[in-house]
Amino acid sequence: MLRSLYSGVSGMRGFQTKLDVIGNNIANVNTVGFKAGRVMFKDILSQTVSGVSAPTAEKGGVNSKQIGLGVTVSAIDTLHTPGSAMTTNKPTDLRIDGDGFFAVSPALDGAEGPYLTRAGNFDLDAERRLVNADGLFVLGTDGQGITLDPAVTAFSISQSGEIVAVQADGTAAPTGQFIAVAKVVNPAGLEKIGGNLYRSTPNSNVDPIDLGTSLANDPATGTGAIVSGQLEMSNVDLTSEFTEMIIAQRGFQSNSRIITTSDEVLQEVVNLKR
DSSP states (O other), X not given: OHHHHHHHHHHHHHXXXXXHHHHXXXXXXXXXXXXXXXXXXXXXXXXXXEOOBOOOSSSOOBOOEEEOOOEEEEEEEEOOOOXXXXXXXXXXXXXXXXXXXXXXXXXXXXXSOOEEESOOBOEEOTTXXXXXXXXXXXXXXXXXXXXXXXXXXXXXXXXXXXXEEEOTTSOEEEEEEEBBEEOOSOGGGOEEEETTEEEOXXXXXXXXXXXXXXXXXXXXXXXXXXXXXXXXXXXXXXHHHHHHHHHHHHHHHHHHHHHHHHXXXXXXXXXXXX
């Protein structure tokens, strides 16, 4: 009887975790570059009541008898599917049309990090350095922060990530500075550290990220093209999230009913003494 109690408790814990993930997804439905999460379950080790017997000439085989002991969370995945594009027409708002990530660092020389992000809402600070909303420096393919020359009064960003200066006569003058787009072998293995940032782990990249070989729109690396004047929005699907919320709520209620029913049966056992 106690097995059903503990199975119900494990189910309630699992669905509570699922509701926590759904709540975080819905809360970030308008977060630029956010990637939704999902919860996957697996059963806990079963208790074997009787084992298997092999068939013989006189008697057929008998299957084992096992009682499950509940459920647990097997994985909380991050779904790195592309989000919808939002047009802003701001030159420093960037979207990656592919699988790459922007690289940012708290240090201008890139000594710390790099941290990865899909949120391309960048700006120029007072010293003409390209930074994100938290003041982290956007790194170039040389591993250094990108600083615009004071002589550059207007610029555009090409699909390859190159910053192109626009001269007074309207002609383009490439600056030779490229915004780095890092390729990650296993994006689901990245660690979220807050602020729309990810940190590389041994399961996302076996080798350290080499920004020097991560030019945007490079078919050899598959990082994708940079689209200026657009932002990638969250990939959260509210229809799916609300459906999963209903499933989690009903699952939680069903497991709580298991606990209630088990308690009633135990109460009947106790009442046998009367």
